Amino acid sequence: MSCAACTPENRVRAKGLPRDDQRAVASPGGVRYTGDVRAKDIAAFAHRDWKTVAASKEAQWLTERRRRGVRWCLEVADDLRRQVVQRHPAWPTANERQDDLDTHVRVGTALRRVGHPGDH
Numbered sequence: 001m002s003c004a005a006c007t008p009e010n011r012v013r014a015k016g017l018p019r020d021d022q023r024a025v026a027s028p029g030g031v032r033y034t035g036d037v038r039a040k041d042i043a044a045f046a047h048r049d050w051k052t053v054a055a056s057k058e059a060q061w062l063t064e065r066r067r068r069g070v071r072w073c074l075e076v077a078d079d080l081r082r083q084v085v086q087r088h089p090a091w092p093t094a095n096e097r098q099d100d101l102d103t104h105v106r107v108g109t110a111l112r113r114v115g116h117p118g119d120h
Contacts, residue, residue, distance in 0.1 A: 065073050
């Protein structure tokens with residue numbers, strides 16, 4: 001398995017360090033780190049068991065939703081939306097908003113076709 005972060009063009013190795021302790025630095029225009037990052041740590045992160053990570057996150061969010069309620073979920077979603085808008089003021093574009101609305105209409109139509117449990 002490979003990833004963009006692990007390719008030679010996306011890292012700079014510090015000279016004179018042992019191979020297992022060479023440092024990786026983000027490529028120009030990419031993410032900047034405040035300290036040294038070891039290439040082997042980036043590779044370990046990129047190659048971790050992402051299915052297990054996703055399952056754990058899903059379980060944690062479900063636990064939090066049950067504990068805190070739907071209102072909390074909406075507040076979290078709005079916080080995330082505000083954070084994105086702060087970094088990207090033009091988001092969402094008119095086309096993205098229309099695509100989103102179209103998706104909601106399509107899902108709503110499909111759900112109405114299915115009906116309610118016990119209707120069959």
